[in-house]
Amino acid sequence: MFKPVMDISIFNPQSESGWRLYHLDIYFIIASSFILLLVIGLLIYIALKFRAKPNDAEPKQIKNNKLIEALMIGIPFIMVSFFFYLTIKTMKETEPITHNETPTVEINGRQWWWQVSYPGTSVVTANEIHLPANKKVLLKLTASDVIHDWWVPSFGPKMDMIPGLVNYLWLKIDKPGIYEGACSEFCGKQHSKMRIRVIAQTQENYQKWLTENAKTANIAIDSSLIKGAAIFQKASCAGCHQIRGTMANGNVGPDLTHLASRQTILSGTVKNTTENLYRFIDNPNKIKPGVNMPRFFLQQDSLKALVTYLHSLK
Template identity: 40%
Template sequence: MRPIALFLALGALAGCSGAQTPLDPWGIQADRIATLTHVLFWGGAVVFLITMAALALAILAPARMRALMGSQRFLIGMGIVFPATVLTALLGYSLGVSRALTQPMSDAPLRIEIIGRQYWWEVRYPDLGEGAVTANALHLPLGREVELNLTSGDVIHSVWVPNLHGKLDMIPGRVNRQRLRADRLGTLRGQCTEFCGQQHSLMAFDVVVQEPQEFDAWVARQRAPVPEPETEEHRRGMQVFGEAGCGACHAVRGTSWAARIAPDLSRVGSRATLAAGALPNTHGNLAGWIAAPQDIKPGNAMPAYARALEGSDLLALASWLGSLR
């Protein structure tokens, strides 16, 4: 039994820190939620201990004390007044925290639009100019309040970045808003938490918190057109992109390809993952994803190109896309 208990304890502790846990808050909203969690947990623990102590006394205490515990006054006090008081206090505290989570911290937050799609995320920065758009990655400036405008392009999704805020649904035809602020540098993980289809569990995204100057430089790169290919392989890769019809679904800034059906690929080489967190972004994984996306993430909308492209063309395409940083 001891190894099992140790394993369970280590599993519980593993959820207390890391890039996806509400118990390691990176902002004021998540801190309030974590505090509420501790208050409810420890409050419930105290009530449980009091209840177990009363049960033990009712069984083991001397007859005089057991008679006292059976009196009408004791039953009303401990059976009605005590739980009603405790639950009312916890309810009032919870409602106060819920209200605080919706209060704005500034009059001019940075607006960020996130559109959930099967099975990826479109992220846009309308306040920062035309072309400030990416996919499957949410970049945030350190210490600045942002307002997430959340909607869906197909079915109901739900976005959750546990270290920053609670989860909120994304509903087609409706915009839900959530304000948050990141106060620590680093990379977190967000996740869809509303079952949305076959690949719901592989619908994640990176949250990158940057210094304001670094964030501004990142936005400038996103808005800039992609550079002209510098090598023959990259030129061939760009040509294959057009010949294969990739531009019918994907956008690449600075070119005639401007579709929004699939993720924007203008700076795909700079992203940490592919296919909404399904794979690390490496040259081999990128080529494999283009060749056989249904083998990696069945049910997604990406067609397979293993038979449509020669091996050299496939590698050239992956090389060119990987160079878009």
């Protein structure tokens, strides 16, 4: 299994919105802890101080007290109103109102992977989302099949991805690094393995990555790859997957144009090694139960050639 690079926690904010939500969480935790301690403290105090002793007469009965009643209603009302205000304020600051800007990235939730494309470019990738750090970017979030939910805890807000609906989120990542999250809406068998990996880069490296990935597949004229490329076409991989610059232009599964340049496969759950790719293609349903990819029952040498070809797609 792949080790997370960073703590996945709301207490480890790494973006502008992440910090806003972190502060809101801290206010809530302090306020509720204070109330909890006050109530429990008073309970203990009263239970000890006013304990009934043998032969005690019935204590003095008080019917009503306007001041205490006003305080009992007034104080919680003011507190709840204040936190309601803080919540609305944070929501306004983290969710875009106007959608006139071109989104930096469009993320489409699928069972069970993320299709990632960059409007205005020909870049299409899957699962690993490259973004510039230190720059405000707009995420466009959609879904194709069922409801998924975007959540990278260090970045703050969650956002539902609903078929037929478009949602947006602002994101300004503090510094370059790898950030992890996961789908947060139950979406089927592999929901728990629908991980999100955001690779935040410096503006310069991000542009470099974008330029590299806008290119069509870098297919070397190498005899060792011809067999694998032929199997890719023949075994109907090409019907579901796209490799830009070749005949493969499917849109059912992840784009594989630069597959070898990704660090992970299977929605960020395993390292992108030849062994893992081999094991997955050999029997997809065994590695990822419920997956839409069928088993092709390829001979060992064909499978090896196919994996060699796929891993040449840098």
